[in-house]
Amino acid sequence: MSDNATKDVQIERTLSAPVSLVWQMWTVPEHFKAWYGPGGATIPVAEFDLTIGGRRHVCMAMETPNGPMQMWFVGQHNEIAVDERLVYTESMSDEEGNVISPAMMGMPEGHPETTEVQVDLVSVDGGTAMTMTHVGVPADSPGAGGWGMAIDKLEAHLQSLAS
Amino acid sequence: MREERLNDAFAALANPTRRAMLAQLALGEASVSELAHPFAMSMPAISRHIKVLERAGLIVQGQRAQYRPCTIDASPLHEIADWTEQYRPIWEERFDQMDGYLENLQRGEPTKNKQTKEKDPKNNE
Numbered sequence: 001m002s003d004n005a006t007k008d009v010q011i012e013r014t015l016s017a018p019v020s021l022v023w024q025m026w027t028v029p030e031h032f033k034a035w036y037g038p039g040g041a042t043i044p045v046a047e048f049d050l051t052i053g054g055r056r057h058v059c060m061a062m063e064t065p066n067g068p069m070q071m072w073f074v075g076q077h078n079e080i081a082v083d084e085r086l087v088y089t090e091s092m093s094d095e096e097g098n099v100i101s102p103a104m105m106g107m108p109e110g111h112p113e114t115t116e117v118q119v120d121l122v123s124v125d126g127g128t129a130m131t132m133t134h135v136g137v138p139a140d141s142p143g144a145g146g147w148g149m150a151i152d153k154l155e156a157h158l159q160s161l162a163s
Numbered sequence: 164m165r166e167e168r169l170n171d172a173f174a175a176l177a178n179p180t181r182r183a184m185l186a187q188l189a190l191g192e193a194s195v196s197e198l199a200h201p202f203a204m205s206m207p208a209i210s211r212h213i214k215v216l217e218r219a220g221l222i223v224q225g226q227r228a229q230y231r232p233c234t235i236d237a238s239p240l241h242e243i244a245d246w247t248e249q250y251r252p253i254w255e256e257r258f259d260q261m262d263g264y265l266e267n268l269q270r271g272e273p274t275k276n277k278q279t280k281e282k283d284p285k286n287n288e
Contacts, residue, residue, distance in 0.1 A: 009247045013258050017265040025261055031268075035261035038253045101177070132258075134250055 008135040016127040086119040112136035175219035188235040
């Protein structure tokens with residue numbers, strides 16, 4: 001699948017708020033909880049240890065046709081430049097923060113076991129330009145587990161057979 | 164529908180026996196008994212694994228009587244590789260919410276996000 005392993009989602013937004021406040025959106029639990037849950041999901045737990053290597057632990061809760069559902073995420077802070085840049089990893093986990101493969105969770109999103117979120121903030125006229133990049137951790141890095149690699153191998157194998 | 168399909172594909176791949184079956188099928192079509200051969204498993208157990216792979220759209224089972232060869236179909240794997248496109252709308256929605264929240268916050272209005280209020284009493288001034 002060629003360079004799919006390094007695909008990313010990049011979104012740029014200009015927000016009418018100072019960088020210091022936008023920074024808090026990502027780093028202060030009570031603010032993070034207010035916007036992070038998509039599609040009616042709530043964030044009952046958000047714990048951020050704002051040090052390099054420090055843990056992020058987030059719980060997302062939602063109502064599904066099959067009843068309430070909770071998803072836990074764990075990761076660590078890799079870069080912290082206050083009001084400028086925040087980089088953290090994210091994996092699905094259990095309540096204690098043990099990583100669980102997305103497949104084991106029966107998750108609809110087929111994302112890699114570990115992803116990295118990079119947030120860059122720049123002060124602009126009237127507010128903050130925010131660039132968020134969400135990347136899959138490459139399949140050959142130590143943090144990357146199972147699926148990415150397994151699928152890459154299977155794909156490569158299928159391609160070699162077809163040629 | 165797409166989510167369901169991905170869900171099925173992931174669930175199907177979450178099992179070493181089924182991954183081994185796919186690996187074998189990547190080499191070419193195989194009958195159920197050929198697929199069963201490497202495993203110390205009952206035929207009903209093998210059949211269940213095949214059913215899971217079939218439901219996930221990862222394999223196709225032929226209709227020839229007796230010998231019903233299985234073949235692999237890798238297309239659901241391409242959707243898995245495209246995880247990023249499924250994440251984009253989620254982030255867009257989050258940032259819309261962030262935008263609205265920032266606006267309220269700076270206007271000094273209590274946040275309209277009742278979800279947060281309920282869950283976090285500290286947010287209730």
